[in-house]
Amino acid sequence: MPGSRYQRVSTDKQRITGITFNLVLLIPLFISILFFYFPLFFILSDGVISPSGFITLEFLIEALEDPLNHHFIKFTMNQAIISAIATVIIGLPGAYIFAKYDFFGNNVLKTIFTIPFVLPPVVVVLGFVLLLGPSGILTSPINEVIIPILNLLLSPIFFPLNEILIPNLNRIFNLNISEIKILPIELYQTFEGIIIVHTFYNVPIVLRLVSSAWSKANVDMEEVATTLGSQKHHFFRYITFPQISSAILASGILTFLYCFTSFAVVLSLGGFRYRTIEVQIYSLFYYPPYDYQQAAALALIQLIISSLLIIAYLYLSEPTFKRERPVSIFDIIRGLPIVVIIALIGIALVVAGLGLLAVLILSFFIVQVDLSLILLLGLIGLVFWKYGRTTPLTVGEIRSRPKIPLRNLLAHNKIQFISIITYIVFLMIFLLSPIVLIFISAFYDRITNEWSFTAFFTLLGFEFPNGVLKWAPESIPALGARTTPIGLIFNSVFFALITMVLSALFGILSIYVIRRSEFLSRHRILALIVSWSLILPLVTSSITLGLGMLRAFGFIQISSKDAWIPILLAHLIAAYPFVSRTISTAYNKVDFNLIEIGQTLGASKWHIFRTIEFPIISSGILAGATFALAISFGEFGATFFIARSEFTTMTIGIYKFLAMKQLQNSAIMASILVFICVLAFLLVQKLGNDEFQF
Amino acid sequence: MTIKVKQPICGITLKRTLILACIIFSASFILPHISLVGGYPNSSNQTPTLTIYAYDSLLNWGLDPTDVNSKVFDAFESQKGCNIELEYFTDVGAILARAITEKNAPVADLIIGIDNVLIHEAKAQDLFIPYEPITSANLSISAINGLDPEFHVTPYDFGFIALIYHKDLVNPTTVPNINNLELSDLTDPTVAQMLLAEDPTLSSTGLGFLMWTIGVYEKVLDKDWELWWNATRDYIQVESSWGDAFDLFYNPAVNRPIMVSYATDPAYNYLFYQDTSVGATVSHENDSNLAWLQIEGIGIVKGTNNLALAQSFIDWFTGKTVQELFPENNWMYPANTYAELPASYDYAIDPTTVTPLNDLFTPEEINSSLADWQDTWQRVMILGYTTPETTTTTSPSTYPAGFLIIGPLIIIIILKKKNNRVE
Structure with a gap:
């Protein structure tokens, strides 16, 4: 996050030594290794180890040579790139507005716009099916009114450029089109359907990341430039853009990553023609003829690509690393025991091998991308390279940007005002209407065509015989024998609360140790590896993880009473990266001078933590913990594969109701879920001022 | 030296947070028990x-x-x-x-x-x-x-896999051969546009229908079964599960009145809607009724x-x-x-009037060829049907793309060099 550029750098004095202290770090690391890296390793080893027990690249090459996989890789790359570009384009104006203007309810609106990101894909698909599906409420107005009008406008009568454009386009791109025409919108089994839903999902990332970078961009420099008579575009190009460029790139890369590993959305909308690598892995793992080798090979390829990108993302979103003195190889080795050095050399060799493989695979993937997209990406890359590098110049103290009330704009620039309002309304329709529709269909009986709350209360087990309230939850066979809907809600709350507390605890522990450890400060590369290895679960496919856990711990017979443990672990691993990133950013605000003073005056480490560090990072902890809560509520992939019917969660319930075509019941569940998430987010917004870190 | 002591940014103290965390933690352990009271019978260890x-x-x-x-x-x-x-x-x-x-x-x-x-x-x-x-x-x-x-x-x-259809939309005027349907009748684009099928790599019903087409084409008519799918691939709609397809079948906006389902579905329709508007058919090849059981x-x-x-x-x-x-x-x-x-x-x-295609396959054949059939199905549907010889050549259009990455890279390097020189 760009604000951290101004982090107060600590000196060696504030570092803490001691084995016990460093061992504390091992708790989160241990959990992550045992329950994330070990299952992952277990499952991926299928892809590189031949049945006779030797390491082989045969399966990898086979997976890459398969023409079907070519098709899926091509689709995965293309849709992810297009989704990322579309998301950034749609989100950027919003980021600008939220950073620059102050208007009634802007904070609430910003919070609500974050909701799509934590919604389980099942709910999102449900919302979009209600909105744009075959009998969705917007389908016929768009297809019968808006698109014909647009087509009329594009026809040669109104748009004479067509006559020149089409033959030239045909000639250049070797196409064969006779007229430019917008086809009616279709959600199922189309490319654009997937792009729309992916964009919906990821716009919050752009809104959050870019607007926070924009609002923290150095105000003094802008004022100086304005005083010196800089023109608007000039000033944007030289001052603002370099400061927000890494945030834009980071959000683009993150969006790309999420779309690259997208599963449930593509599975339910893509049909047989559109499959991401993730969906293909799923079908190879879970459906006959169960080709584990190829699935593992594909999973490995996917993991390599996403790790490369996530490292790029972390690098871009943590510019502090760039500023640090480059670490020489001797810095790493200095003071390390010989065993560790040998281990490090071994790791380095493996990493170098993997890196070579990664570069090969990456170039293979890029070759699959459409020509025009590569051109576009090249252009974007060029622009960012040329104009986007952070200027080393900083003038003045960092201070928050004074926001302009939006109504002031009405007075002197009506056009801008109107376009801002139009944009906000568009964003509200785009991001909120699927959610609102879920609420509506929860309380609207489609058969009798009237509003009713009876279905809601019946599902929760409330009855009103003779006007007396009775609570008798009834099990619904579709969910599993004896699983009541209210039980699902309790399970979800149980997992979410424990995940929240534990992930916050682990987050504090690991960040505290990473920041304060004397050992890690001497070995910065190690610190980086540790912090990144804890964050890597961010985009690992939950299918691979779920199956990995099943297979790695398959020898342990878990009784049905303890079946919640693996689910909780999966939630913890999914939520931890978000928490630790949020706390890490909050920790940047800690003033190390204060710690030094405390130490000089003889305060204990615990006392310093309690009175200096904790109050400063507390709102970050709160934000992170709430994020963990929401992630746990929305977790679908891993839970889906691990869960037993006693401990299914609301997301699984929604999915099962949907599979059984009980639309209203799944909408009721979904609306409860959305309600809890909105409530939690609004609470965080009210209590603290820390941003969520994606 | 003057030190500016800043106020804590947020006033949540550690003590309160710890108390809150403890409350949440213990509450979350109590919660499932409330749901247990509501839902589960008391199970003791003695009952198996x-x-x-x-x-x-x-x-x-x-x-x-x-x-x-x-x-x-x-x-x-x-x-x-x-x-x-x-x-x-x-x-x-x-x-x-x-x-x-x-x-x-x-x-x-x-x-x-x-x-x-x-x-x-x-x-x-x-x-x-x-x-x-x-x-x-x-x-x-x-x-x-x-x-x-x-x-x-x-x-x-x-139960037999069968094609079910809405009789008001699919009748001898729209599909002339409906009462005596052959699989090849479905390759007609106007008919294929009415058809809903399931993905044989994700659904067992879909797999049954794939076996049906293989049985009829390969074993009865002695043709390549890929031909059927290749002829219909641009027109039919393939859903990932039987449930999804069944939902769309009853959705008039989708307008897909024929679906790969089961021979008993007219009975289902009768029980739920008290009408006979849904019909079902198997395929009629060489004067016998054939379907996958x-x-x-x-x-x-x-x-x-x-x-x-x-x-x-x-x-x-x-x-x-x-x-x-x-x-x-x-x-x-x-x-x-x-x-x-x-x-x-x-x-x-009536299942006694239908000959199962199953008998035409040996168990060994199914066991050894299943993966191959599914893979071929995906290839035919996604990439189109081609003879095995032509599939191995890579299309030359992918090569210029590689040069296009190198192009911008060279430009970037040149620009960087230029910048350095200016400085």
């Missing part, structure tokens, strides 16, 4: 627990699924004094995948739903303990032989701790009482020949 894996639509498509479930599972529980834990999966394929991963420490005692295609994989993995139920004399011989004569799994129901079975997982209980469950499941629930709740013919059929089944296709 039978864990069953099944697909989620099992016995859930009737008029009152809750009642039927209690008639089947709760009745067995009270009879034997045990607990049944049902785990639902979206498809049988997923159940088998789970059973394979748990092979060394099986959780399930019984698996319901292994059909006559998946049985080969299951047998190859050696997942089941053979058990011939006491009811075996009453079970249909052809179902037993069609599924597994060695009783690794015992058949409990069967799906036989579903139940088997005991190797490594179970409750063998006797699992065996008596299979006896119960294939007994007359439970079997009579199958026609109107699972919409398949009961394997037990003594189970009586309800009145609604007058509207279903």
Whole structure:
């Protein structure tokens, strides 16, 4: 996050030594290794180890040579790139507005716009099916009114450029089109359907990341430039853009990553023609003829690509690393025991091998991308390279940007005002209407065509015989024998609360140790590896993880009473990266001078933590913990594969109701879920001022 | 030196947070117990627990699924004094995948739903303990032989895959040959545009239909089966599960009035909507009615701790009482020949008039070629049907793309050099 550029750098004095202290770090690391890296390793080893027990690249090459996989890789790359570009384009104006203007309810609106990101894909698909599906409420107005009008406008009568454009386009791109025409919108089994839903999902990332970078961009420099008579575009190009460029790139890369590993959305909308690598892995793992080798090979390829990108993302979103003195190889080795050095050399060799493989695979993937997209990406890359590098110049103290009330704009620039309002309304329709529709269909009986709350209360087990309230939850066979809907809600709350507390605890522990450890400060590369290895679960496919856990711990017979443990672990691993990133950013605000003073005056480490560090990072902890809560509520992939019917969660319930075509019941569940998430987010917004870190 | 002491940014103290965390932590442990009070019966360690894996639509498509479930599972529980834990999966394929991963420490005692295609994989993995139920004399011989004569799994129901259609939209005026349909009639684009099918890599119904096309084209007509799919690939709609397709079939906005489903669906439509507007047909090639027969079975997982209980469950499941629930709740013919059929089944296709295509394949053939068929299906549907020789050449259009990455890179390097020189 760009604000951290101004982090107060600590000196060696504030570092803490001691084995016990460093061992504390091992708790989160241990959990992550045992329950994330070990299952992952277990499952991926299928892809590189031949049945006779030797390491082989045969399966990898086979997976890459398969023409079907070519098709899926091509689709995965293309849709992810297009989704990322579309998301950034749609989100950027919003980021600008939220950073620059102050208007009634802007904070609430910003919070609500974050909701799509934590919604389980099942709910999102449900919302979009209600909105744009075959009998969705917007389908016929768009297809019968808006698109014909647009087509009329594009026809040669109104748009004479067509006559020149089409033959030239045909000639250049070797196409064969006779007229430019917008086809009616279709959600199922189309490319654009997937792009729309992916964009919906990821716009919050752009809104959050870019607007926070924009609002923290150095105000003094802008004022100086304005005083010196800089023109608007000039000033944007030289001052603002370099400061927000890494945030834009980071959000683009993150969006790309999420779309690259997208599963449930593509599975339910893509049909047989559109499959991401993730969906293909799923079908190879879970459906006959169960080709584990190829699935593992594909999973490995996917993991390599996403790790490369996530490292790029972390690098871009943590510019502090760039500023640090480059670490020489001797810095790493200095003071390390010989065993560790040998281990490090071994790791380095493996990493170098993997890196070579990664570069090969990456170039293979890029070759699959459409020509025009590569051109576009090249252009974007060029622009960012040329104009986007952070200027080393900083003038003045960092201070928050004074926001302009939006109504002031009405007075002197009506056009801008109107376009801002139009944009906000568009964003509200785009991001909120699927959610609102879920609420509506929860309380609207489609058969009798009237509003009713009876279905809601019946599902929760409330009855009103003779006007007396009775609570008798009834099990619904579709969910599993004896699983009541209210039980699902309790399970979800149980997992979410424990995940929240534990992930916050682990987050504090690991960040505290990473920041304060004397050992890690001497070995910065190690610190980086540790912090990144804890964050890597961010985009690992939950299918691979779920199956990995099943297979790695398959020898342990878990009784049905303890079946919640693996689910909780999966939630913890999914939520931890978000928490630790949020706390890490909050920790940047800690003033190390204060710690030094405390130490000089003889305060204990615990006392310093309690009175200096904790109050400063507390709102970050709160934000992170709430994020963990929401992630746990929305977790679908891993839970889906691990869960037993006693401990299914609301997301699984929604999915099962949907599979059984009980639309209203799944909408009721979904609306409860959305309600809890909105409530939690609004609470965080009210209590603290820390941003969520994606 | 003056030091500016800043106020803490947020006033939440550690003590309060710790208290809050403790409260949340303890509350979350209490919560599930509240739900237990609401939902579960008190299970003590003495009562044995039978864990069953099944697909989620099992016995859930009737008029009152809750009642039927209690008639089947709760009745067995009270009879034997045990607990049944049902785990639902979206498809049988997923159940088998789970059973394979748990092979060394099986959780399930019984698996319901292994059909006559998946049985080969299951047998190859050696997942089941053979058990011939006491009811075996009453079970249909052809179902037993069609599924597994060695009783690794015992058949409990069967049904033909069929094409179902809305009669008001599909009739001799729109589809001339509907009453005497051949598979090749469906390759006509106007007809293919009405058809909904399921993905054979994700759905067992879809797999059955794939076997149907292979059987008819390869075995009966002696043609390449890929031709059928290649002719229809641009027109038919393929859904990932039977449930999705069934939902779209009843959605008039989708306008897909023909669907790959089961021969008993007209009976379903009659029971639920009291009309006969849905028809069903199999294919008529060379003067015989042909279709793929799906036989579903139940088997005991190797490594179970409750063998006797699992065996008596299979006896119960294939007994007359439970079997009579199958026609109107699972919409398949009961394997037990003594189970009586309800009145609604007058509207279903009579299975005795249809010749199953299954007999044309040997078990070895299915076992060895299944992966190949599915893979070929995907290739044909996505990439189009080509003869094997031409598929290996890579299209030359991908090469310029590589140069296009290098191009911008060179420009970047040049620009960077230029910048450095200026500085």
